[in-house]
Amino acid sequence: MSKNSSKWYKAHINDEYVKLANKGNWRSRAVFKLKEIDEKYNLITENSIILDLGSAPGGWSQYAAKKHKNIQITAIDLLHMESIPNVNFVQSDIEEFSENYLKKKNFDKIDLVMSDIAPNISGIESADVPAMLNLADIVVEVAINTLKESGNLLVKLFQGKGTDEYMKDMRNYFEKVRIIKPKASRSNSREIYMLATGLKSKSTIQGE
Numbered sequence: 001m002s003k004n005s006s007k008w009y010k011a012h013i014n015d016e017y018v019k020l021a022n023k024g025n026w027r028s029r030a031v032f033k034l035k036e037i038d039e040k041y042n043l044i045t046e047n048s049i050i051l052d053l054g055s056a057p058g059g060w061s062q063y064a065a066k067k068h069k070n071i072q073i074t075a076i077d078l079l080h081m082e083s084i085p086n087v088n089f090v091q092s093d094i095e096e097f098s099e100n101y102l103k104k105k106n107f108d109k110i111d112l113v114m115s116d117i118a119p120n121i122s123g124i125e126s127a128d129v130p131a132m133l134n135l136a137d138i139v140v141e142v143a144i145n146t147l148k149e150s151g152n153l154l155v156k157l158f159q160g161k162g163t164d165e166y167m168k169d170m171r172n173y174f175e176k177v178r179i180i181k182p183k184a185s186r187s188n189s190r191e192i193y194m195l196a197t198g199l200k201s202k203s204t205i206q207g208e
Contacts (some may be wrong), residue, residue, distance in 0.1 A: 017184045021059075028059035030116050032184035033193070034154075035063060041195060043152055044072055045111055051110050051146060053094050054117025055140050056081040061089075098142050113143040114154040118191075125190070129160035136194075138167070144173055147199045158190040170196050173205055 017029035026032075038044050044064050048071040052061045055075035064073055065086045073087045076097050077137045080088050090097060093115075117139070119131035136155050143153045153174065157163055175198030185191050 003107075003207070020112040026059055027057045027062050029184060031059035031063045032115070033116070035180040036182045036184065037154065037180055037193065037195065038063075038067070041197070043069065043114075043154065043195075044071070047109075048072070048111045049109060050074070051142070052076065052087075052112045053113065053115040053142060054135075058082065058084055060114055061087045062115055065102045088145045094138050094142065094199070097140075098145070102142070102146060104204050108153055110143075110146040111148065112152050112154070113139065113147060115139045118156055118158075123160075125160050128190070129162060132156070133162055133166055140170070140173075144205070145200070147163070149199055149201050150175075151199045154158040154192075155194050155196075157192050157194050159192050160190060166193075167194060170194065173200055175200060176197055183184045 017032050021027070021029045021031060024028055039115045044050070044067050046068050048068070050071060050073045052064070052073060054074040054077055055061050056077040056079040058075065058081045061073050061075045062084050064071065065084055069086065071086070075081060075084075076085050076092055076094055078091065078093050080091060083089065090101060091156065092101065117135055119128065119135055121128055136157055139155050140153065143151075147153065157166070167177055174196035176196070178195045180193045180195055182193065
């Protein structure tokens with residue numbers, strides 16, 4: 001193990017949220033990011049229909065499924081994800097899923113689209129931020145096509161050049177757009193979350 005890898009591993013196993021995840025049998029520390037946001041904004045409610053894009057290893061779907069038994073969750077990832085009770089997992093690329101599954105199933109009544117997906121990180125801001133925005137674009141396109149009117153979107157972004165403009169553009173589609181930095185998000189990370197609530201009606205969006 002290299003010096004940098006050893007340093008990362010030591011920090012990882014000593015991380016407060018990694019310990020909490022292990023203690024609570026959660027699949028990842030990322031569950032605490034969603035938990036904090038959900039507890040403040042009440043995104044996951046009874047009878048919700050949820051789409052989790054880039055779901056593996058499954059922490060977010062696991063949290064949602066445990067919070068309420070009477071919700072419908074469809075989780076999508078190109079990587080395999082171990083099954084979770086009450087979660088329908090589709091192993092697929094998001095774009096392929098959008099083309100081959102959503103159109104056939106006529107999804108248009110989703111309450112919440114959530115995505116913690118991220119690109120492979122290079123450590124170079126000028127490469128990582130645009131790569132993240134490109135992924136977010138794919139998620140947003142799915143969200144706009146599947147969310148019911150007034151539905152909500154939670155998606156990961158990286159803070160950097162172009163992010164503020166991206167947020168501004170999202171206000172054309174949603175009533176309220178917020179940036180959130182959960183406590184479980186490492187302080188030295190550019191990771192932030194965009195919470196876009198209240199999808200506007202299709203007639204309003206087309207008119208803007």
